[in-house]
Amino acid sequence: YMVLGLVGSLIGAAITKYLVVRTGKRVLFILAAFISGVFSIPLFFLSPDNLVPIFIFGTISEFAAGPLPVLFFAMLADSADYSEWQNNRRATGLIFSAGSVAIKFGSGLGGALAGWVLAFYGYVKGGPNSAEALIGVRLIVSVIPALISLLLMALVWIYKLDENTLMRIEKDLSQRRKQRQEGE
Numbered sequence: 001y002m003v004l005g006l007v008g009s010l011i012g013a014a015i016t017k018y019l020v021v022r023t024g025k026r027v028l029f030i031l032a033a034f035i036s037g038v039f040s041i042p043l044f045f046l047s048p049d050n051l052v053p054i055f056i057f058g059t060i061s062e063f064a065a066g067p068l069p070v071l072f073f074a075m076l077a078d079s080a081d082y083s084e085w086q087n088n089r090r091a092t093g094l095i096f097s098a099g100s101v102a103i104k105f106g107s108g109l110g111g112a113l114a115g116w117v118l119a120f121y122g123y124v125k126g127g128p129n130s131a132e133a134l135i136g137v138r139l140i141v142s143v144i145p146a147l148i149s150l151l152l153m154a155l156v157w158i159y160k161l162d163e164n165t166l167m168r169i170e171k172d173l174s175q176r177r178k179q180r181q182e183g184e
């Protein structure tokens with residue numbers, strides 16, 4: 001299951017460039033988060049005996065989530081351009097290091113959240129688990145990722161650097177740099 005999900009995620013990441021050309025980064029991010037969330041929800045309701053649907057929904061969810069990290073770093077670069085455009089000073093290192101800290105914080109929080117949910121539902125490592133404990137496991141692979149996808153969609157919804165704005169920023173920055181070079 002994990003290998004198939006990883007393959008789906010890698011394929012999703014690999015085709016990100018082609019999807020961005022058709023939709024733009026912001027729209028693709030929202031669509032990818034939406035699709036990933038929608039396909040993770042059924043995992044909560046499927047019986048563990050229904051392996052084929054579990055594999056299908058899980059792989060599609062991971063495939064859709066594949067572009068998200070790629071888009072995150074591309075959007076950090078766009079934010080660096082926006083910062084330079086607004087402040088006349090490049091802050092790429094600061095923006096990318098803040099993004100790196102956010103990823104590390106999110107990874108730690110995600111691991112802690114999984115542990116908290118399992119503890120709340122009484123999960124016992126390596127031991128017999130109650131039906132309630134198994135609900136916690138199901139939440140971790142279904143509803144919780146769907147809620148996180150919803151949060152991501154909301155955050156990117158307020159991110160206003162669409163393709164037209166980015167083209168204008170790129171054009172303005174190019175003109176500024178050219179004027180600086182001519183002045184030197």
